[in-house]
Amino acid sequence: MSRIRLSPVDRILAIADHALRALNSTPQASRPKPVSTRPSPRLDDAERRHAGALMRVDHVGEVCAQALYSAQALATSNPALRDQFEKAAGEETDHLAWTTERLAELGARPSLLNPLWYAGAFGIGLLAGRAGDAISLGFVVETERQVERHLDSHLARLPAEDHASRALVAQMKADEAGHAMAAESAGAQRLAAPVRWAMRAAARVMTATAYYL
Ligand SMILES: [Fe+2]
């Protein structure tokens, strides 16, 4: 199938459209939301607030994933790699839709700083993309592995009875591992240790802030 060639203006419009969709609209998942077979008993107020705050952090992570994959798809000149980034971005849209829905169910709101997170992640994604495909893929591997560990920590911190949130987080964790493996097999280069540390530090600031804001 032939690929439609976009002009620079078309590309800018497509990026703006993608950002507005990630930040403002109700995202549409292509897969049904994972559900637990175990009934979720009513959470008390403190549990619901805590689960909502953790879900807000996960939602911010998915907003950032939208921005990163969008920027990295834009930066590469390799059509196969662009397709791979766009396929992963599709699964990230599922995650965005599921976390949006779960936030509402928990009576929590998305982060007020989402435009800032999106813009920051987009800039970082462009930088990674400009560094070349192997580094860009290495960035995906490191990001997805960090998100996987982070989701694992949320499985430990979510209220034990919040099976609905746990079902989402477990599926997202499996998907992120798949994204990391796909990037590894596509020829990712391992990032230098200081870059990985900087990414971890940035992620810590984001997750600590998004719990409250
Ligand atoms: Fe995700």
Ligand SMILES: [Fe+2]
């Ligand atoms: Fe991912």
